[in-house]
Amino acid sequence: MKKYAKIGLYLLVLAAAIALPLLLNMSRKGKNHISILTLGMVWAIAALSLNLILGYTGQASLAHGAFMGIGAYCFAILFERVGINFWLAVPITCLVTALIGFLVGLPSLRTKGPYFAIFTLCFNVIVLVVFFNWTWLSGGVQGQAITLPSYLSQRWVRYYVVLFFLILVMLIERQIVKSLAGPSLIAVRSNENLAEAVGIRTFREKLIAFTASCFLVGLAGVFFAMEQQHLSPEATSYLASFYILIYLLIGGVATLGGPVVGAVGLYWLLSRFEKSLGDFRYLIFGLILIFVIIYFPMGVVGGIKKLWEWAKERWGGKEVPSDTLAYRGPDEEVRGVSSD
Amino acid sequence: MTLLRIEGLTKRFGGLVAINKLDFDIPAGTITAIIGPNGAGKTTLFNVIGGAMRPDEGRVTLDDKDITGWRAHNVAREGISRTFQTTALFEELPTWVNLVIGYRMRTRSGILDGVFHTPRSVRERKDTSQRVLETLAFTGLGDYADKPAGSIPQEAQKRLAIGVALIGRPKLVLLDEPTGGVGLGETDEIISLIEKIRDSGVTACVIEHKMRMIMHLADHIVALNFGVKIADGNPQAVCENPGVIEAYLGECIA
Ligand SMILES: Nc1ncnc2c1ncn2[C@@H]1O[C@H](COP(=O)(O)OP(=O)(O)OP(=O)(O)O)[C@@H](O)[C@H]1O
Ligand SMILES: [Mg+2]
Numbered sequence: 001m002k003k004y005a006k007i008g009l010y011l012l013v014l015a016a017a018i019a020l021p022l023l024l025n026m027s028r029k030g031k032n033h034i035s036i037l038t039l040g041m042v043w044a045i046a047a048l049s050l051n052l053i054l055g056y057t058g059q060a061s062l063a064h065g066a067f068m069g070i071g072a073y074c075f076a077i078l079f080e081r082v083g084i085n086f087w088l089a090v091p092i093t094c095l096v097t098a099l100i101g102f103l104v105g106l107p108s109l110r111t112k113g114p115y116f117a118i119f120t121l122c123f124n125v126i127v128l129v130v131f132f133n134w135t136w137l138s139g140g141v142q143g144q145a146i147t148l149p150s151y152l153s154q155r156w157v158r159y160y161v162v163l164f165f166l167i168l169v170m171l172i173e174r175q176i177v178k179s180l181a182g183p184s185l186i187a188v189r190s191n192e193n194l195a196e197a198v199g200i201r202t203f204r205e206k207l208i209a210f211t212a213s214c215f216l217v218g219l220a221g222v223f224f225a226m227e228q229q230h231l232s233p234e235a236t237s238y239l240a241s242f243y244i245l246i247y248l249l250i251g252g253v254a255t256l257g258g259p260v261v262g263a264v265g266l267y268w269l270l271s272r273f274e275k276s277l278g279d280f281r282y283l284i285f286g287l288i289l290i291f292v293i294i295y296f297p298m299g300v301v302g303g304i305k306k307l308w309e310w311a312k313e314r315w316g317g318k319e320v321p322s323d324t325l326a327y328r329g330p331d332e333e334v335r336g337v338s339s340d
Numbered sequence: 341m342t343l344l345r346i347e348g349l350t351k352r353f354g355g356l357v358a359i360n361k362l363d364f365d366i367p368a369g370t371i372t373a374i375i376g377p378n379g380a381g382k383t384t385l386f387n388v389i390g391g392a393m394r395p396d397e398g399r400v401t402l403d404d405k406d407i408t409g410w411r412a413h414n415v416a417r418e419g420i421s422r423t424f425q426t427t428a429l430f431e432e433l434p435t436w437v438n439l440v441i442g443y444r445m446r447t448r449s450g451i452l453d454g455v456f457h458t459p460r461s462v463r464e465r466k467d468t469s470q471r472v473l474e475t476l477a478f479t480g481l482g483d484y485a486d487k488p489a490g491s492i493p494q495e496a497q498k499r500l501a502i503g504v505a506l507i508g509r510p511k512l513v514l515l516d517e518p519t520g521g522v523g524l525g526e527t528d529e530i531i532s533l534i535e536k537i538r539d540s541g542v543t544a545c546v547i548e549h550k551m552r553m554i555m556h557l558a559d560h561i562v563a564l565n566f567g568v569k570i571a572d573g574n575p576q577a578v579c580e581n582p583g584v585i586e587a588y589l590g591e592c593i594a
C-alpha cells in the first residue's frame with residue numbers, strides 16, 4: 001500500500017516538474033523562475049551526491065563545494081578552451097572529479113568524524129586560493145565564460161536537461177542504496193567497529209562512496225557551469241560546501257527525496273527573498289536550520305515519513321514500516337518471514 | 341585437531357600487562373569457555389585474536405595460518421567472527437538488514453553491480469536472501485525480522501549479535517558474555533543456540549561468568565587471572581582446581 005502511495009507521489013511531483021516550465025515560460029518573470037528552479041535542481045544533484053558519503057556512509061565532507069567548482073571549471077575548460085564536444089565533456093568531467101576525489105580521499109578518509117570534516121574543509125580553502133591565484137586556470141577575476149551550443153540557449157531546454165539528469169542521479173543513488181553495496185555503506189555509518197568485525201573493509205567502503213560522490217558532484221558542476229555560463233574562482237568556495245550540507249540536512253539525510261526538497265525548496269526561497277530581505281535571509285536560514293535539526297533530526301522528508309508512519313500506526317492497519325532509511329532491499333522473500 | 345593456537349600471547353596497556361604469555365589451543369568442533377574474575381583479560385584476549393588490537397608479543401594461528409596482528413576485517417574474512425561484551429548491533433537498521441551486513445564479506449558485488457543490476461548482483465542477492473532466511477530460522481528471530489535491531493528485547497538482541505557473527509559461515513565464533521545483561525530465566529534460548537552452533541560444526545569460544553551454564557556447555561575451559569592462565573582442561577578438573585577456586589570461584593558448585 002505504502003509503496004503505491006509513494007510511487008504515486010513521485011509521479012505527481014514528476015508531472016508537476018514537467019509541466020512547470022510550460023506555465024512559467026508564458027511570462028517574462030516566469031522565465032527567471034525557470035532559471036532559479038534549474039539551479040535549484042543543480043544543487044539538488046550536489047546534495048544527493050553529499051548524501052551518499054554523509055547521509056549513508058556517515059562521513060561529513062566539507063569539500064563538496066570545491067569538487068563542484070572543480071567539475072564546473074573542468075567542464076568549462078574542456079568544452080570552451082579545448083573544444084571537446086559538450087556531451088563528451090560531461091563524462092570526462094565526472095571522471096576527472098572522481099579521480100581527484102579518490103586522491104583526496106586516500107589521506108583524508110584515514111581521519112574520523114570532525115577531523116575528516118576539518119581536513120576536507122582545509123582542502124576546500126586551498127582549492128579556492130589556488131583558483132584565485134592561478135589565473136591561467138580560472139581566468140582570475142574576469143572568470144571563464146561558456147558559450148553554449150544554440151540548442152541550449154533556451155532556459156526551458158536547460159531546465160529539462162537538468163531535470164533529466166536529476167532523475168538519473170536519483171535512480172542511480174536508489175540502485176546503490178538498495179543493492180548489496182548499500183548496507184555496507186550504512187554499516188560504516190552505523191557502527192564502524194562492528195562493521196570491521198564482520199569483515200567490512202570500512203576504509204575501502206568510504207573511499208568508494210567518496211569517489212562515487214565526487215563523480216556525481218562533478219555532474220552538478222557541469223550543469224552549474226551550463227546554467228551560469230560564467231565561472232569565477234568563487235565557484236569553488238567552501239560556502240558552497242556549507243550550502244550543500246544545509247540543503248541536505250534540512251531536506252533529510254539518508255532519504256532520496258530529502259536532498260531534492262531541501263535544495264530546490266531552499267534555493268528557491270533564498271532567491272525569492274534576495275531583493276526584499278537581502279542578507280537577513282541568512283539569519284532566517286540559520287533559524288530554520290536550528291529548528292529542523294532540533295525537531296526533525298532526519299530533516300523535512302524524514303519528519304514527514306515519521307508523521308506518516310505515526311499516522312498509520314494510529315489509524316491504519318498494524319503493518320508498521322520499521323526504518324526511516326531508504327534501504328528496504330534485497331527482496332520481498334525476506335519480508336515474508338515476519339508475516340507468518 | 342587444533343583450530344586456533346595461541347602462543348606466548350602478551351598485551352600491555354602502559355605498565356599493565358592485560359594478558360601475559362598466554363598459551364592454549366582451541367580444538368575444532370568444541371565449545372571452549374574462558375573464565376576468570378573481572379579484569380582478568382578475557383575481553384582483551386578476544387580483541388587481540390579478533391584484530392581489534394595488536395598483541396605486543398606472541399602468535400595466533402588459525403588452521404596453521406599465522407594471523408597475528410591482522411586487521412579485524414581480514415580476521416573475519418579468514419573465518420573468525422565475534423560478538424562484543426556490550427551488545428553491538430546496527431541499531432537503527434532492521435534485524436534482517438543486520439544479517440545482510442553480516443553476510444556482506446561473502447559477496448563481491450559493488451556499487452556498479454548495483455547500478456547496472458548485473459547478473460552477479462542478482463545472484464548474490466538471491467544467495468544473501470537465502471542465507472538471511474536460514475539464519476533467522478537458526479537464531480529464532482523470524483518474528484523480529486522487520487524490527488529495528490535496537491528496538492527488540494535485550495535477549496533477542498544477543499541472539500541477533502550471534503546471528504550476525506554466524507551468517508558469514510565462520511570457522512570459529514568468539515562470544516563475549518552471550519548471556520550478559522539477560523535475566524536468569526531468559527538464558528535458555530541462548531544456551532541452546534550455542535549448542536546448536538557446535539552441532540552445526542562451528543567451533544565456539546565463550547566468555548562467561550555463569551558457572552552452572554559453563555559446566556553444562558563447555559567441552560574445555562581456560563581460566564585466567566591477571567592475564568595469566570591458571571588452569572586449562574576439562575570442566576570438572578578446572579572447576580576443582582584449587583587455584584581457580586581461590587582466584588575466582590570460591591567453591592566448585594558443580
Ligand atoms: N583499551 C584499554 N586501555 C587500557 N586498559 C585496558 C583497555 N582494555 C582493557 N584494559 C585493562 O585491561 C585489563 C583487562 O581488561 P578486560 O576487559 O580484558 O577484562 P575482562 O576479563 O574482560 O573483565 P570483565 O569480566 O569485567 O569483562 C583491565 O585491567 C582493564 O582495565
Ligand atoms: Mg570483558
